[in-house]
Amino acid sequence: MKVVVCVKQIPDPADPGALDPESKTLVRDQKLILDESDSYGVEMALQLVDTAGDGSVHLVSMAPNNEVGGLRTALAMGAESATLVSDDVLKGTDALGTAKVLAAAIARSEPDLVLAATESSDGYTGTVPEMVAELLGLPSVTFAKSVAIESGTAKVQRQTEAGYDDVECPLPALVSVTAGVVEPRYPSFKGIMAAKSKPVDEVTCGDLGIDAGSVGWAGAGQEIVSVEDAPAREAGEVIEDEGDAHERIVAFLDELKVL
Amino acid sequence: MGLDKIWVFGEANGDAVATITLEMLAKARDIADTVEVFMAGDGDDYAEELGDHGAETVYATGDLDGAMQGVSVASAVAAAIESGDIDAPDAFMLGTTQDGRDVAARLSVKLDAPVITNVVDLEVDGDAILGSEPIFGGTVDVKTKNTSGKPGIFLVRPKSFAAESSGGAEADVEDLDVPDLGATGAAKVTDRFAEESDGPKLDEAAIVVSGGRGLGEAEAFQMIETLAKAVGGAAGASRAIVDAGWVPYSMQVGQTGKVVKPTVYIAAGISGATQHLVGMKGSKNIIAINKDPEAPIFAVADLGIVGDVHKVLPKLIEALNA
Numbered sequence: 001m002k003v004v005v006c007v008k009q010i011p012d013p014a015d016p017g018a019l020d021p022e023s024k025t026l027v028r029d030q031k032l033i034l035d036e037s038d039s040y041g042v043e044m045a046l047q048l049v050d051t052a053g054d055g056s057v058h059l060v061s062m063a064p065n066n067e068v069g070g071l072r073t074a075l076a077m078g079a080e081s082a083t084l085v086s087d088d089v090l091k092g093t094d095a096l097g098t099a100k101v102l103a104a105a106i107a108r109s110e111p112d113l114v115l116a117a118t119e120s121s122d123g124y125t126g127t128v129p130e131m132v133a134e135l136l137g138l139p140s141v142t143f144a145k146s147v148a149i150e151s152g153t154a155k156v157q158r159q160t161e162a163g164y165d166d167v168e169c170p171l172p173a174l175v176s177v178t179a180g181v182v183e184p185r186y187p188s189f190k191g192i193m194a195a196k197s198k199p200v201d202e203v204t205c206g207d208l209g210i211d212a213g214s215v216g217w218a219g220a221g222q223e224i225v226s227v228e229d230a231p232a233r234e235a236g237e238v239i240e241d242e243g244d245a246h247e248r249i250v251a252f253l254d255e256l257k258v259l
Numbered sequence: 260m261g262l263d264k265i266w267v268f269g270e271a272n273g274d275a276v277a278t279i280t281l282e283m284l285a286k287a288r289d290i291a292d293t294v295e296v297f298m299a300g301d302g303d304d305y306a307e308e309l310g311d312h313g314a315e316t317v318y319a320t321g322d323l324d325g326a327m328q329g330v331s332v333a334s335a336v337a338a339a340i341e342s343g344d345i346d347a348p349d350a351f352m353l354g355t356t357q358d359g360r361d362v363a364a365r366l367s368v369k370l371d372a373p374v375i376t377n378v379v380d381l382e383v384d385g386d387a388i389l390g391s392e393p394i395f396g397g398t399v400d401v402k403t404k405n406t407s408g409k410p411g412i413f414l415v416r417p418k419s420f421a422a423e424s425s426g427g428a429e430a431d432v433e434d435l436d437v438p439d440l441g442a443t444g445a446a447k448v449t450d451r452f453a454e455e456s457d458g459p460k461l462d463e464a465a466i467v468v469s470g471g472r473g474l475g476e477a478e479a480f481q482m483i484e485t486l487a488k489a490v491g492g493a494a495g496a497s498r499a500i501v502d503a504g505w506v507p508y509s510m511q512v513g514q515t516g517k518v519v520k521p522t523v524y525i526a527a528g529i530s531g532a533t534q535h536l537v538g539m540k541g542s543k544n545i546i547a548i549n550k551d552p553e554a555p556i557f558a559v560a561d562l563g564i565v566g567d568v569h570k571v572l573p574k575l576i577e578a579l580n581a
Contacts (some may be wrong), residue, residue: 013533018397049508094368095374115568123513124497126355126375127414130364139445140327143357146506160492162272163454167327178515180502200380221373228391230400233540233559240553241566246575249525249546252562256520256544259468259490259579 001149001171003045006116006245009063009070013121016115023222033065034070037117039064039184040177041215045115047237048149049070055112056080059237060105062090062098066199069103073197076187083108087204092217095123101215104208107136113154114174118143140174141167145161145181162197168182262383264346267293267406268332268353268362269309269317274434276308278462279345279354281422283415285418288313288425290383295334299328299358302432310430312422316434318345325447326440329361334444335437337369350405351412352381365411372409377570379419383554388413396533397540417518418541454507459493462509466492469512471502473528473549477505483527489579495519497529513538527568528568529563531556548550549570 009032020027042057049055059074059082066086075082083105090101106114114136119126133140143159154175156167169175187195205212213219239248253259265287270277280296295316295364296309309317318339323331341467346525351366352404353359354375367374377479378390388411389402405411434442461467468490470483488495495512496505513535524542530537531547531554539545540559547560549572557563 018353019394019401095364095376096371099364105349119515123475125374125414125476126360127364127367127374127376130361130366134330134333134365134368134443137441137443139443140329140361141446142329142361158448159276160355160451161270161509163449163452163507163509165451165452167446167448173446178508179498180504180508197368209395221371221405221409222411223404223406224401225389225404226400226402228400230398232398235558236561236563238560238563238565241564241571243570245548245564245571246578249562249564249575250578252546253490253523255495256523 001052001056001110001114002058002109002117003113003152004058004060005038005041005045005074006102006114006132007034007061007070007074008035008119008120009061009067010035010122016192018125018247019227023092024227032067032069034073034120035117037119037121037179038074039077040181042077042079042116042117042177043182043184044147044177046078048113048147052069052149058082058109060100060102060143061085064091064180064204071200072195073187075198076191077185078191081198082200084200084202085208086202089205089216091217092220094220094222095125095127096221097215097219099128099135099211101205102128102131103135104210105203106132112171113149114138116174116176118176125165129174129176131247136174137159138172138174140176140210141169142176142211144175144177147175147177168252174212262291262388263347264295264348266348266351267294267296267314268351269296269305269360270354270356270358271298271300271305273305276281276305278422279356279415279417281312281428282417283352283354284309284312285423286381286420290347290381296430297332297435299323299332299538306430306432310427311424313425313427313431316433316447317430320435320437323437325449326444328358328448329365330440330443331437332362333365333369334440336366338438340512341368347410350410353414355414355416359412363414372412372517373405373407374414375403375405376413376414378413378415381413382454393537396536415565418520425440454509455543456494456510458488459491461493461495461512461581462517462519464493464523466490466523466525467495467512467519467539467542468492468525468527469495469497469529470527471497471529472498472499473530475569479569480505481554482576485573486525491574492521497535526556527572529556530554531559542570
């Protein structure tokens with residue numbers, strides 16, 4: 001079973017960077033790391049291949065400046081190889097453009113299963129995986145809280161507003177997973193050493209046959225027209241609990257007449 | 260200056276229209292002359308309520324027989340526009356829900372139109388539409404314009420607008436035919452499970468009591484439920500303890516969970532990660548209890564208690580139940 005996992009390399013959320021005042025894109029000039037959301041997809045893929053008893057896990061990522069830091073983390077977890085699309089014309093690409101690039105990169109390996117996180121931790125549009133499925137002509141199950149593969153069919157518990165649905169979907173298919181679907185492993189020392197020599201195929205838009213006009217600033221059908229600081233919420237009173245803080249809470253609720 | 264026509268994606272919980280749909284209808288009425296709904300399922304079941312909130316027409320696919328809403332509804336809309344059966348609207352509005360995102364994403368590819376996500380407000384600027392999106396945990400507001408020359412697809416965050424009846428007549432119901440989906444339609448729902456708790460619903464309760472990692476263990480969440488009951492509210496949770504499997508996802512408050520705007524939000528043992536703040540910052544009053552005086556939650560709290568939830572909560576419950 002061939003599984004491809006979409007992974008995003010993002011600035012450390014503890015230091016999210018800022019918007020460039022000129023171009024109004026997220027400045028990503030610090031070292032990029034593997035989006036934690038994607039570690040669930042990588043782990044899920046490794047476990048499914050392990051259960052199937054054969055197959056491989058391949059990564060696909062789009063990042064500026066040929067960044068591979070996050071990919072090496074996922075390779076250290078156990079993925080076999082990666083494709084990295086890195087190209088200056090991709091600056092300013094929106095969700096749809098990103099999906100076009102990822103879909104073209106994924107199509108080259110004809111996987112049985114495409115896994116992705118439901119949303120990235122920096123852009124959180126939550127739309128790219130489903131777009132990729134549409135571009136590849138695949139059925140999809142999004143927001144999976146558990147995934148199993150049985151005789152060529154994905155059996156998924158899909159989160160809903162009310163609870164969850166059991167969904168069945170024959171492969172090939174795309175599944176997007178939520179955090180908590182599995183517990184991601186930490187890369188072992190052996191894994192980290194092995195990852196250094198695993199193949200990362202670096203490609204450009206041209207290599208994928210993607211027209212530069214359909215991605216980047218040129219291809220994005222949207223433009224940021226203003227960036228303003230939001231009105232900050234004022235912090236109120238903060239007290240240290242001396243054993244009677246509950247009385248202050250009750251008084252506060254009384255004042256609001258909600259009891 | 261208004262728009263001619265907006266299409267709002269309709270969702271339902273059982274026999275009632277979902278609140279997010281009614282919220283979007285209120286905004287759509289403000290900025291467009293004609294507001295229509297497109298949805299999966301039987302339009303007749305919802306025509307009265309949708310009409311009462313300003314929808315003139317409901318385009319409905321009928322029962323999908325377990326197929327996914329995303330691919331079914333998006334394919335049906337794209338086919339209807341392509342065949343000329345309906346004129347494309349100026350904009351689509353969909354809720355930031357599981358199915359809303361799926362429909363928006365598939366539709367985006369089919370129409371080659373952009374999706375503008377996490378929108379909390381929409382404004383018309385000449386003949387363009389702008390969506391406002393809070394970023395960096397709501398500290399910065401970004402306005403994004405649809406420049407594609409195609410209808411913009413806007414994914415709207417719940418609780419961005421107040422749902423309000425317009426007193427409109429029952430909406431006309433029109434068929435929205437789902438074309439043959441081929442391989443893309445292969446995913447099927449085989450069973451549905453609800454994880455509803457007793458008491459008021461999380462996104463509608465006047466008081467929400469949420470617990471986080473600071474509770475220390477799954478058993479301690481009972482204090483949150485007891486407190487919620489004592490104040491007639493609903494219990495919520497941070498993503499950390501949902502991921503840890505302490506409580507079901509239906510209780511999650513935040514970017515990837517529910518957005519709540521209660522009169523009072525009590526955060527117990529929650530540090531206040533951006534992810535969580537996005538889902539509760541709109542609460543009228545916030546009470547935070549946390550051991551760590553540096554926790555970001557205190558920056559948004561009206562009343563902050565630096566203390567141990569294991570000491571404060573039992574006394575609070577006792578006082579309220581006295």
